Amino acid sequence: MGEFDLIDRYFKRPAAQAVLGVGDDCALWAPRAGMQLALSTDMLVEGRHFLSTVSPEALGHKALAVNLSDLAACGAKPCAFLLSLALPRVDENWLAGFSKGLWTLADQFHCDLIGGDTTQGPLNLNITVMGEVPAGQALLRSGAQVGDDIYVSGHLGDARVALEVFRGNLSVPTPVFEAARLRMERPTPRVALGQALRGLATSAADISDGLLGDLSHILKASHVGAVLEAARLMHLLACGEELALPMQDQLRWILTGGDDYELVFTAPAALREQVTQAGVLAQTPVTCIGHITNGSGLTLLDTEGQPLAHDFVSFDHFA
């Protein structure tokens, strides 16, 4: 099967919203009046963003999900995406599975595949996603204010538990592993929550490299510090209760696990009710984990309210 047959068979569908989709030199998009476009791109490489054991369907899901998560973090509504694929060879089973996972998630968010590129090479998946947000309403990393509450959505650290099992560093009961594996391989982009937080959150980021690392981007961009409370963090590891693990290990994965694709965001304390409502509306749990302070440091308080020494570091692709 040649390059163009491959595109026709697996990656070409009429685009619902685009002026022109896959098949010309460019796709064409007519922006709606009053809307700004949010754009982001993520590249996935085997061994770094996914294991060779992952099913192609899960990989199709994840490649798009991590990009939608960036749109969620700025409160944008997904519109369209472009897909670049480097494949070692044409494997129709792989392509059928991958495209199925991709289309299923794309349909869920009414996000059109409008362009792409395929080539032969070491497996590499790159998606560029485009969303829209009313002008001036995008959630940025730079708006956190002293006194704001700090929240996270959903659960943290479970994807890392699955990774540690895959690496042979941890053994857990099968049902726990399967649940954690779903978190690693099929992350849920918090798209509805992101949009519900427009006008409420003062800042937001998605958690891909670990809570500490991604929160630190907010702190740096907003020129503020933060206090986090371990007591509020502890129950964020969904599989935590079923694992007889030292609290320190659980906390480490919650704070630095990576691959969570939850949102970390800040909002004025006066808007607690509305933030709770936004979570309900988006059917997404939100948990207050601390607050924004003056200065630039990040302090972690133990369950007694005492500062906890920590040497946690977040994920760096070149560290």
Added chain:
Amino acid sequence: MGEFDLIDRYFKRPAAQAVLGVGDDCALWAPRAGMQLALSTDMLVEGRHFLSTVSPEALGHKALAVNLSDLAACGAKPCAFLLSLALPRVDENWLAGFSKGLWTLADQFHCDLIGGDTTQGPLNLNITVMGEVPAGQALLRSGAQVGDDIYVSGHLGDARVALEVFRGNLSVPTPVFEAARLRMERPTPRVALGQALRGLATSAADISDGLLGDLSHILKASHVGAVLEAARLMHLLACGEELALPMQDQLRWILTGGDDYELVFTAPAALREQVTQAGVLAQTPVTCIGHITNGSGLTLLDTEGQPLAHDFVSFDHFA
């Protein structure tokens, strides 16, 4: 050097036109009223799109140039791009050269780098480019009409001559090789010509896989056929006169060489003057090479006007 230092040092500059550039979860772009956005993405892999011998600076140029060429083909003005890089390791010399080549071309076309991703992995470069075109004025592949002239810009086949020298299949004088190598490693995207052809050309495509292959996309999308005249094609190989090569070989490279990044386009015969003017305005040679016919075939006429048997095929990444 970590991932974020790398981005700060080599890939972060204030974006001139974007609402928000590199450094948040998404970039933000405010579309201008009456404009449609043209989007395209191209992935470059070592050994397939470039040789390991290429200088990083030339590679930075080429990675963006092949994307700008897609914008040129639809008559769009370049605005912004997103860059994804998988790098085997952090090599500051490489990054300095690559970013220099990239910025130089980006500046030439006032095209902002507004986002991206970096990760560790087998060398892979993906750029997604965005341009703007007045609503309804984009050049598509589907508009060619029976009787239209067929044109190409610039020169064809020289990049392939350089590739054949690199492969050891051909030996040419050094100055000829250096000129051909420039065509291979530093293609010139025909951005000005593409915009000048708005309202004149009935269809257009860029020539990345070879003239025959890319013209065939136009024929298929427009449901028409074509006649090409060898006599008009022969002088398109810039280094042709200096090479004592069989005419058949020259013609093969002109028709199927690949990596040319010229435009192939069609325009009504009544607009010949204006097309010539557009070429002058864009400081880009344009050559009429044939015309559009009824039916679906592509006929190549020899210098006597007789149909020439040909078995030329165009480049396919998976063939």
